[in-house]
Amino acid sequence: MSATCHRCGESLPPQGRFCGACGAATRGHAREVAAKTHREREQVTRAAGALGLVVLITLAGLVLGPRLLGERDEGSWSAMLIGAAAVFGAALVAGLVDGPLRASWPLATRPIWVLVALPAALVTLGAAHVYLGLLTQGATDPGREHVEATTAMWIAVVVLAPLGEEWLCRGVAWRSAVTLSSPRTALLLTAILFAFLHGLGGGYLLELPHRFAMGLVAGWLRWQSGSLLPGIVVHAVHNFVAITWLG
Amino acid sequence: MNGPEDEASGAGPEVVACAECGTDNPAETTFCTQCGVKLVARRKNVGRGRRRKAGDAAQRSRTRQEFGRIKQTVLTVRSIFWACAALAAGWLGLWHFFAAAEGLELTSTVGMVITVLLWGQLVLLIAGAIYVLRAPLVWTTIGACYWSLNTVVVVLAAGGMPGPMDVAQAFVAVAFWFGVAQAARVQRFMAEDPSLQLVRKRLAPEQRVVGGVGDDVRARRKRERRSAWRGRLRVLGMAAVVLLVAGFAIYKVTRPTPVDATVQTFGKRWSLHDVDGVCSLFDTGATGSLASSLREELEQRGWSAALPPLGDAQVETRGDRAVVRWPLGKSEVLTRFVRSRDVWQLDHIALPPVDAPAPDDAVAAFVAAWEGAGTDALVDSFRPASRERVGGSLRRMLERREWHEQRPALGARDVGPVRAGRCRVLFTIEHDELRVNFEYWHPRWYVVGVALPRS
Missing domain, CATH: 3.10.450.100 (NTF2-like; domain 1)
Structure with missing residues (x-):
């Protein structure tokens, strides 16, 4: 027995979604559309909530971070733990708000993108080096003393920072921004977030330009490869080279 | 010779292809069974460069319904922008009134910062109220970021312990972010279905002139391109203003405390021969080991009762440390201050060598x-x-x-x-x-x- 239209009573074709006589949607299709709309509404709301959390936490960290870290030595275990806990905690909370955590942590990609990440790291290093060179005009910063790289600093800078910050910016924030708008907007927004995130250690506005450039490069890799892995590689290589050769 | 049409008409029942989705429908149907559009009506429109539609008829109907419901959110956001702008104007007026009444220097650093911040806030909020209907997502996001920053700064100014007003402000920030979600959907619906508009623009005069479809389309595309570029520039400009204002505010709020006040306090207590006061500047306090050591050194030099007058301080600040040299005759007193928890404290004091006669x-x-x-x-x-x-x-x-x-x-x-x-x-x-x-x-x-x- 074939189904009939709930409005006009005409018989409906087996795979039809609308009545051919009156144009009314079948009940099944109407339910499907309603469910899709509901899913989309929920998805967008979660994405905005997650993005809001990331922005709020970044701003709070930016303002409160220097006060929290001010009494600690740079690179000490306590400073490292506070910074890492803040970044990972923010990513975890915001990621949970925006659906399954696994979706904010895409790693699968083609190996070529990991190779592309290496010259990309050189580009970001070059940009940072030129910017900082222009900023200091070859003079040493009187307010900055040379800090010996401790084990804690190595772990924080080369391992924890790439994992945590990429997860927060290119994982959680990226997913939310793409859901809300488009990859281009996500690229811009996450690069801004990434730049502001680096004011947490007390770097203030001087950290913004070259961090923003690095955020753009890592975001572009995230966009093109669909994975966090190239961004993590860029970040880790950048930090490793910076701490080893550039001090 | 039989053509394809002849074969089709002779071999099976007659079908009508939908102009919208291309589905073959039985000839007796009036509506497409897959997308729900009216088959006859669509035939007339074939080849007129129709815009993309969102899904089928049911989907479009649902979209219109949803749009009608959630566009109120964007309109509410616009109202919030206007309300905040009015509030900001009030604050600005009060600031200028009190500055004039109290004789405050608006050209001083603090005065200029407050004035620029208040004016920037007002401009931002008015721009948001005007442009939020054209680009709902961008401006709602800017509003949400602005309010989030505002909340963080207010909580910080309250000393880290949020009160009821701060909680209310945080609630508004969260509400703003959920407004971002609705703005994203509004913008998406508007992109999918051009008939959905928050603001209906008047027809340009050239559109009323019959100049042929091609001219009209070209002129429209040109206008759209210009409008798009203007929009991008506006957004970029506004984003730059927001970043500048926010960054400047953050910089000012989080700027480390200068050492000058502590140096002045030290100099004043020294000139008043207040040894206990000088000792209390140590991070270990007036009774700690550093204070005891200083007292002994003063006693050795015979300065316990009267400290010798110091010259003008020469301050060299290096990050969280400051070295201050105080001329004392041909020699000098060297003090070192360190910043801990945003408070400068005396860390070390080196007095000149003891001037001793032969023993x-x-x-x-x-x-x-x-x-x-x-x-x-x-x-x-x-x-x-x-x-x-x-x-x-x-x-x-x-x-x-x-x-x-x-x-x-x-x-x-x-x-x-x-x-x-x-x-x-x-x-x-x-x-x-x-x-x-x-x-x-x-x-x-x-x-x-x-x-x-x-x-």
């Missing part, structure tokens, strides 16, 4: 006491503060050697150089040597240590 009188007095009878005169040559402890120890050692009444005569003496108020003198005694350490404590030299021969 000849003290050496002669010691020789006389050594060669005299008994040990009282010897013990009396020690510093009063350590006389009981060190003098007692010397007395016991002399008794052990049975030198407490009479001691061997001292031979040749070798007086060492005076360094930092200290001097070592070696005496020859029974083919061995006696070492005596002297220390200058204003106004005279004292014995602070005696090393007897080994035998």
Whole structure:
């Protein structure tokens, strides 16, 4: 027995979604559309909530971070733990708000993108080096003393920072921004977030330009490869080279 | 020869292809069974470059329904922007009124910062109210970021302990972010279905002129391109303003405290001879080891009661440390301050070397006491503060050697150089040597240590 239209009573074709006589949607299709709309509404709301959390936490960290870290030595275990806990905690909370955590942590990609990440790291290093060179005009910063790289600093800078910050910016924030708008907007927004995130250690506005450039490069890799892995590689290589050769 | 149409018409039932989705429908149907559009009506529109539609008829109907519901959110956001702009205008007016009434200098750093922030806030909010209907997502996001920043700064200004108003403000920030979600959907619906508009623009005059479809389309595309570029520039400009204002505010709020106030306090307490006040600037407090050490050094120089006047401070700040040099005659007092928890504290103070005369009188007095009878005169040559402890120890050692009444005569003496108020003198005694350490404590030299021969 074939189904009939709930409005006009005409018989409906087996795979039809609308009545051919009156144009009314079948009940099944109407339910499907309603469910899709509901899913989309929920998805967008979660994405905005997650993005809001990331922005709020970044701003709070930016303002409160220097006060929290001010009494600690740079690179000490306590400073490292506070910074890492803040970044990972923010990513975890915001990621949970925006659906399954696994979706904010895409790693699968083609190996070529990991190779592309290496010259990309050189580009970001070059940009940072030129910017900082222009900023200091070859003079040493009187307010900055040379800090010996401790084990804690190595772990924080080369391992924890790439994992945590990429997860927060290119994982959680990226997913939310793409859901809300488009990859281009996500690229811009996450690069801004990434730049502001680096004011947490007390770097203030001087950290913004070259961090923003690095955020753009890592975001572009995230966009093109669909994975966090190239961004993590860029970040880790950048930090490793910076701490080893550039001090 | 039979064409495809002939074969189709002869082989099976007649079908009508939908112009929208291309589905073949039975000839007797009026509506497409897959997308729900009216088949006859669509045929007339084929080839007119129709815009993309969102899904099928049911989907479009649902979209229109949803749009009608959630566009109120964007309109509410616009109202919030206007309300906040009115509030910001009020704050700005109050600021200028009080500045004029109290005679505040608007050109000073603080005055300029507050003025720029208030004006920037007003401009931002008015721009948001105007443009939120054209680009809902961008402006709602800017509003949400602005309000989030506002909340964080207000909570910080409250000392980190949020009150009811701060909680309410945080709630508005969260609401703004959920407004972002609805704005994203509104913008998406508008992109999918051009008939959905928050603002209906009037027709441009050239559109009313019959100039052919091609001209009209070209002119429309040109206008759209220009409009898009203008929109991008506006967004970029506004984003730059927001970033500048936010960054400047953050920089000002989080700027480290300068050391000048602490240096002035030190100088003032020193000039008032307030030793306890100076000692209280140490991070270990007025009773800690650093304070005790400073008191001893002052006492050694005879400055406990009256500190000598210092010259103008020369401050060198290096991050969380500041070295301050205070001229004092031909020498200087060097102080080092460190910042801890955003408070500058005295970490180290180096006074000029002790200006001590030659210890000849003290050496002669010691020789006389050594060669005299008994040990009282010897013990009396020690510093009063350590006389009981060190003098007692010397007395016991002399008794052990049975030198407490009479001691061997001292031979040749070798007086060492005076360094930092200290001097070592070696005496020859029974083919061995006696070492005596002297220390200058204003106004005279004292014995602070005696090393007897080994035998």
